[in-house]
Amino acid sequence: MPPVTTSQGRAGTKGVPRAHREQQILAAATVEFGRRGYEGASMAAIAEQVGVTKTLLHQYFGAKQDLYLACLTPVGERLVGALGAAMAGSGSALDAPLPVLRAVFTALEGGREAWFVLYDTGLPPESEAARAARSYRAAIDRLAASGSAEVLRASGPADPLDALDPLDADALKYAWRGLVTGLVHWWIRHPEQSPDAMAQRCARLFAAAGAVFGR
Amino acid sequence: MPPVTTSQGRAGTKGVPRAHREQQILAAATVEFGRRGYEGASMAAIAEQVGVTKTLLHQYFGAKQDLYLACLTPVGERLVGALGAAMAGSGSALDAPLPVLRAVFTALEGGREAWFVLYDTGLPPESEAARAARSYRAAIDRLAASGSAEVLRASGPADPLDALDPLDADALKYAWRGLVTGLVHWWIRHPEQSPDAMAQRCARLFAAAGAVFGR
DNA sequence: GCTGGAACTTACCTAGCAGTAAATTACCTT
DNA sequence: AAGGTAATTTACTGCTAGGTAAGTTCCAGC
Numbered sequence: 073m074p075p076v077t078t079s080q081g082r083a084g085t086k087g088v089p090r091a092h093r094e095q096q097i098l099a100a101a102t103v104e105f106g107r108r109g110y111e112g113a114s115m116a117a118i119a120e121q122v123g124v125t126k127t128l129l130h131q132y133f134g135a136k137q138d139l140y141l142a143c144l145t146p147v148g149e150r151l152v153g154a155l156g157a158a159m160a161g162s163g164s165a166l167d168a169p170l171p172v173l174r175a176v177f178t179a180l181e182g183g184r185e186a187w188f189v190l191y192d193t194g195l196p197p198e199s200e201a202a203r204a205a206r207s208y209r210a211a212i213d214r215l216a217a218s219g220s221a222e223v224l225r226a227s228g229p230a231d232p233l234d235a236l237d238p239l240d241a242d243a244l245k246y247a248w249r250g251l252v253t254g255l256v257h258w259w260i261r262h263p264e265q266s267p268d269a270m271a272q273r274c275a276r277l278f279a280a281a282g283a284v285f286g287r
Numbered sequence: 288m289p290p291v292t293t294s295q296g297r298a299g300t301k302g303v304p305r306a307h308r309e310q311q312i313l314a315a316a317t318v319e320f321g322r323r324g325y326e327g328a329s330m331a332a333i334a335e336q337v338g339v340t341k342t343l344l345h346q347y348f349g350a351k352q353d354l355y356l357a358c359l360t361p362v363g364e365r366l367v368g369a370l371g372a373a374m375a376g377s378g379s380a381l382d383a384p385l386p387v388l389r390a391v392f393t394a395l396e397g398g399r400e401a402w403f404v405l406y407d408t409g410l411p412p413e414s415e416a417a418r419a420a421r422s423y424r425a426a427i428d429r430l431a432a433s434g435s436a437e438v439l440r441a442s443g444p445a446d447p448l449d450a451l452d453p454l455d456a457d458a459l460k461y462a463w464r465g466l467v468t469g470l471v472h473w474w475i476r477h478p479e480q481s482p483d484a485m486a487q488r489c490a491r492l493f494a495a496a497g498a499v500f501g502r
Numbered sequence: 503g504c505t506g507g508a509a510c511t512t513a514c515c516t517a518g519c520a521g522t523a524a525a526t527t528a529c530c531t532t
Numbered sequence: 533a534a535g536g537t538a539a540t541t542t543a544c545t546g547c548t549a550g551g552t553a554a555g556t557t558c559c560a561g562c
Contacts, residue, residue, distance in 0.1 A: 078307035079484055085507070085508065085509035085557065085559075086510070086556050086558090087509085087558080087559085088509075088510095089508090090508075091510075091511090093509085097424050101475030107408075108326075108409065109324060109327070109409065110324070111323070111324070111327040111409075112326045112327075112409045113322070114548090114549065114550090115549075115551090116548095116549070116550090123419065124510075124511095125510070125511055125512085126549090126550085126551090127510080127511065127551085127552080128509080128510060128511085130550085130551065130552080131505060131509090131510085135550080135551075136550065136551090137485065137502045138537065166499050169499070169500075173545095181446055184451055193322075193323075194323065194324060194327050223499055225497030226498075226499075227494070227495040227499055234441050237488070237491070239477070239488070239490055240488060240492060242512085243473045243488055243492065244469065244471065244495070246469040246470060246471070246472050247466050247469045247470050247492060248469070249469050250466050250467070250468045250469020250470065250472065251462050251464040251465050251466045251469065252465070253296070253465045253466050253468070253469070254461040254462045254463070254465020254466065254468070255458065255461060255462050255465065256301075256506095257461050257465065258457065258458045258461035258462070260305070262454070273452070273454070273458055274456060276452070276455055277455060277459050277462060278500045279437055279500065280439050280442040280459070281444070281496060281497075281500050282439075282496075282499070282500030282501030283442035283494050283496030283501060284381050284441075284442055284495065284497070285493045285501065285502025286498060287385075300527065300528050300529070300539035301527095301528090301539070301540070302528080302529080302539085303539080303540095304538090304539090305539075308539085327543055329518085329519065329520090329557075330519075330520065330521090331518090331519070331520095339521085339540075339541095340540070340542085341519090341521090342521085342522080342540075342541065342542085343539080343540060343541085345520085345521060345522080346522095346539090346540085350520075350521075351519095351521090393513065479552060488546065503560105503562105504561105504562090505560100505561090505562090506559105506560090506561095507558105507559095507560090508557105508558085508559085508560100509550085509552090509556100509557085509558080509559100510555105510556080510557080510558100511554105511555080511556070511557095512553105512554090512555075512556090512561085513552105513553090513555095514539080514551105514553080514554100515550105515551085515552080516549100516550090516552105517548105517549095518547105518548090518549090518550105518553105519546105519547090519548085519549105520545105520546090520547085520548100520558090521544105521545085521546090521547105522543105522544080522546105523542105523543090523544080523545100524541105524542090524543090524544100525540105525541080525542075525543095526539100526540080526542090527538105527540075527541090527556100528537100528539080528540100528542070528554085529536105529537085529538080529539095530535105530536090530537085530538100531534100531535090531536085531537100532533105532534090532535090532536080
């Protein structure tokens with residue numbers, strides 16, 4: 073009987089069908105890219121994680137940039153879809169923050185590091201991967217921008233003589249994105265936390281923040 | 288009269304004293320390391336920015352890690368000092384957030400990318416630079432942890448039957464750090480904004496956040 | 503039992519980058 | 533003028549990591 077685990081160094085097939093192998097590679101690559109960034113990640117390290125040679129990655133996905141793009145696309149699609157739905161489902165932007173966070177956590181479950189794949193800045197700016205990442209980020213940013221603007225308008229100056237600084241909404245967008253990034257960071261270091269537990273935790277934190285800032 | 292700007296390719300001195308050149312190099316390196324991360328930054332690129340050869344960087348600072356450490360140290364010292372003072376100057380942690388942000392902005396003015404030098408994760412973990420970065424981050428984390436805990440305790444559950452989740456404070460720490468990082472990101476893209484303007488902007492944003500979450 | 507294709511590796515090439523030794527230029531001092 | 537020293541480059545080495553060509557093993561179907 074041939075061993076299920078084929079001997080290591082040998083050249084032939086290991087009986088893993090291509091589609092399955094590709095999924096393994098994508099999972100490992102997403103983790104590695106998310107942790108070390110595009111430049112810091114190495115093809116050989118990803119391959120070793122899967123138990124395979126880097127040549128196979130190239131044969132299945134092409135160049136490093138192409139592999140990155142293959143990691144990026146599913147997260148981008150999932151996140152854009154989930155965030156759009158979360159925003160649409162919230163009547164006012166004032167109620168959006170928590171549903172948005174819940175959407176992020178559920179979309180990211182099963183590949184949390186993917187968040188950093190989407191927001192990595194280390195790619196060659198002219199690559200297809202960089203263009204795709206920019207595109208996804210832009211889509212998310214449009215949602216965040218409208219939400220930020222609405223929040224500032226609604227909770228804006230009691231005295232209408234104080235005009236809104238138009239840059240405030242943009243800055244709020246960045247602050248919010250940073251906040252989410254920080255929470256995802258924490259979440260990665262606590263793998264046992266479910267998306268739901270995270271959402272509840274965020275609700276508690278926001279309540280505390282409201283008590284502090286709303287005085 | 289010898290030309291002030293010495294011809295490019297020539298080998299001899301250009302009349303720039305070492306101390307001054309070192310400052311130029313540190314400034315350029317901080318920007319490059321902050322933008323591209325440790326792995327993404329290249330000695331040659333930094334040198335070119337200064338108008339000098341990479342050999343000179345090695346002669347003045349040693350290896351790449353040493354140059355990184357030389358960039359890291361001043362920011363680390365400044366930030367730890369400024370944040371400690373800001374926390375000590377605030378009576379309660381509930382009043383600390385804005386003074387802390389102001390301290391960050393003023394400490395970072397003149398080298399905003401340095402924030403990302405401190406929080407870059409791409410260094411070889413056993414290097415002296417990584418150890419120093421961890422140490423500075425730990426010092427800042429201790430301040431942030433005590434502040435986070437105090438905030439949650441003060442604004443905590445009205446019903447004392449609901450015990451505080453001890454992980455909440457840790458998560459809040461990460462969220463706060465991410466928020467600051469996001470604001471620094473925005474600040475870098477708006478170089479004309481003074482630290483003071485940033486602090487005022489943050490005050491407005493926090494007020495809006497309080498109005499949203501404090502309902 | 504042979505053949506074809508799918509899965510996988512070995513061996514190699516190449517570019518870019520960290521790092522170094524030695525030479526070169528300019529200035530200052532005596 | 534001569535010599536020393538500070539500032540700087542040229543030219544090199546070695547390694548690592550992306551990428552490729554060609555080969556090897558295994559299985560399925562005739």
